[in-house]
Amino acid sequence: MMRRLFEWVDENIQAQAFLPSNPFLKALGYIQERKDGLMVYLDDPDVPIDTNHVERVIRAIPMGRKNGTFCWTELGAQQIAIVQSLLATCRLHDVNPYDYLVDVLQRVGEHPQARVHELTPRVWKTLFADKPMRSDLHHAHGGIKDAG
Known part of the structure; x- marks a missing residue:
């Protein structure tokens, strides 16, 4: 039709x-x-028929732009933008950003490059969120409270 x-x-x-x-x-x-x-x-x-859900999540990014002026370099500002984008994507997919970042930063060195897409928040949620890798601090202190 x-x-x-x-x-x-x-x-x-x-x-x-x-x-x-x-x-x-x-x-x-x-x-x-x-x-x-x-x-x-x-x-x-x-x-979805519109992008309102994405716009709500990324609303914090323009608010952080002013903070980007204190990054010293353009590369520093780009790195902050990447982290903000990852955090917004985590929120969009109901992924705890702390669990996600701790897991991915530990996993990334040994994860096959051909499957790097598995480390995006959306796919990570289905593959690794049930048993995320934890930091030594988490184990030493009997767990860390929710950073959300």
Whole structure:
């Protein structure tokens, strides 16, 4: 059904029956420009209709931008951005950031490079979250309270 809609949109744009300033033509162009994203949404029922959930999670990143001015170097600011992105992704997937970072930082040296995607918060949650690697501090002090 939707494929037919996109075909109809393409046909009407190619027909050039409207002036470029016509609002209908602009609407068709809008649909045509977003075809790939719309198809992902329509083909996968797990894809949300909007990105509001992501925008809420990353709201803290612009707030931390001012702190980035104290990073001394551009590389330092980039590293902070990477960490903020990881933390936001952890929150997005209901992963405890402390458990995630402790586990991944211990695991990364021995984890196969070809499977590095397994260390992203989303995949890590399904593979390692049930039994995360712990730091020596965790074991020495009978566990560390939730850092959330």
